[in-house]
Amino acid sequence: xxxxxxxxxxxxxxxxxxxxxxxxxxxxxxxxxxxxxxxxxxxxxxxxxxxxxxxxxxxxxxxxxxxxxxxxxxxxxxxxxxxxxxxxxxxxxxxxxxxxxxxxxxxxxxxxxxxxxxxxxxx
Numbered sequence: 791x792x793x794x795x796x797x798x799x800x801x802x803x804x805x806x807x808x809x810x811x812x813x814x815x816x817x818x819x820x821x822x823x824x825x826x827x828x829x830x831x832x833x834x835x836x837x838x839x840x841x842x843x844x845x846x847x848x849x850x851x852x853x854x855x856x857x858x859x860x861x862x863x864x865x866x867x868x869x870x871x872x873x874x875x876x877x878x879x880x881x882x883x884x885x886x887x888x889x890x891x892x893x894x895x896x897x898x899x900x901x902x903x904x905x906x907x908x909x910x911x912x913x
Contacts, residue, residue, distance in 0.1 A: 841888055856871075
């Protein structure tokens with residue numbers, strides 16, 4: 791079981807920036823992701839990294855959000871710029887187990903989650 795703990799949420803005005811951190815109990819260079827859930831909505835993927843560490847961003851955040859990680863300390867970051875009220879949500883970091891067979895590797899389903907951190911963007 792991978793342990794994750796987010797921090798860095800808060801309130802910001804539209805157009806502002808915020809960075810989230812997630813301490814992880816394993817290597818953060820692959821099969822990691824940030825998700826969010828707004829009130830009354832289903833949880834949605836913000837950005838995920840594949841088994842090789844390549845990120846894929848949701849269209850709604852592409853160009854504004856950036857995922858990064860501190861390898862030595864196993865910390866995952868989400869840097870958010872030009873925030874809008876539509877970005878208001880609880881943000882979760884998550885980890886998926888890595889699967890390998892032959893020369894291939896891929897991420898299994900996300901099965902480890904942090905407790906979440908609230909991000910509120912006011913207009």
